[in-house]
Amino acid sequence: MAMAYNFQIIEDCLKCTHREDRLFCNLSREALIQMQNIKATSVYPKGAMLCLEGQAPRGIFVLCTGRAKLSTTSSEGKSMILRIAEPGEVLGLTAAVSGTPYEATIETLEPSQANFIAQADFVRFLQEFPDVGLRVAKQLTHNCKCAYGEVRSLGLSNSVPEKLAKLILQWAEHPIDLSVKKPNEISIRVTLTQEEIAQFIGTSRETVSRVLSAFRRKNWLRVKGATWTILNRQQLENLVTT
Numbered sequence: 275m276a277m278a279y280n281f282q283i284i285e286d287c288l289k290c291t292h293r294e295d296r297l298f299c300n301l302s303r304e305a306l307i308q309m310q311n312i313k314a315t316s317v318y319p320k321g322a323m324l325c326l327e328g329q330a331p332r333g334i335f336v337l338c339t340g341r342a343k344l345s346t347t348s349s350e351g352k353s354m355i356l357r358i359a360e361p362g363e364v365l366g367l368t369a370a371v372s373g374t375p376y377e378a379t380i381e382t383l384e385p386s387q388a389n390f391i392a393q394a395d396f397v398r399f400l401q402e403f404p405d406v407g408l409r410v411a412k413q414l415t416h417n418c419k420c421a422y423g424e425v426r427s428l429g430l431s432n433s434v435p436e437k438l439a440k441l442i443l444q445w446a447e448h449p450i451d452l453s454v455k456k457p458n459e460i461s462i463r464v465t466l467t468q469e470e471i472a473q474f475i476g477t478s479r480e481t482v483s484r485v486l487s488a489f490r491r492k493n494w495l496r497v498k499g500a501t502w503t504i505l506n507r508q509q510l511e512n513l514v515t516t
Contacts, residue, residue: 288306438489
């Protein structure tokens with residue numbers, strides 16, 4: 275397999291070792307062969323724009339490797355991150371299915387691979403393989419639940435520390451393995467800047483910096499570059515009221 279940015283490029287969906295673990299990719303052999311014929315594989319650097327909010331839908335992106343952020347911007351120029359997409363997710367799905375403009379800007383957070391399928395090809399693909407429609411419905415349901423979760427977090431959280439604690443605990447559901455750490459510690463990889471974290475929870479960068487400093491001072495959290503380690507999960511959970 276070809277390599278890029280220290281990861282293997284998955285050019286053949288039929289040979290992908292992650293296929294069975296991913297909702298949209300776990301298709302019948304016939305559907306996978308057809309998808310292989312209509313997709314275009316690309317590797318993107320960190321900060322690449324896959325699509326822009328308000329842009330006419332060109333197609334969908336199946337994220338194979340890496341992560342991407344979905345954000346929206348107000349007419350005044352204020353940005354808000356809607357969610358972080360993980361490998362296996364289909365991006366731009368609502369726009370491609372409905373024929374409406376992309377509802378968010380999608381930008382890679384790290385070097386990533388994505389398979390692009392043009393809108394017309396994707397619609398024909400759905401018509402030819404009705405079982406793929408169920409996968410699409412499940413992906414759209416997942417997107418909707420994520421949106422509800424973010425609205426709930428922003429609308430019902432009483433303070434920025436609570437919002438940030440919720441976000442950190444959410445990230446803790448996908449910990450990383452470190453060779454040296456204590457049994458009760460949870461390490462996570464955070465590639466968002468403090469400005470992006472502020473956009474995620476609806477506050478200012480200065481406030482995020484202040485709250486993170488407080489978490490570190492209380493020995494609840496350790497931050498070393500992109501590696502954050504939760505030292506006292508119980509204290510973070512105590513901040514979360516709902």
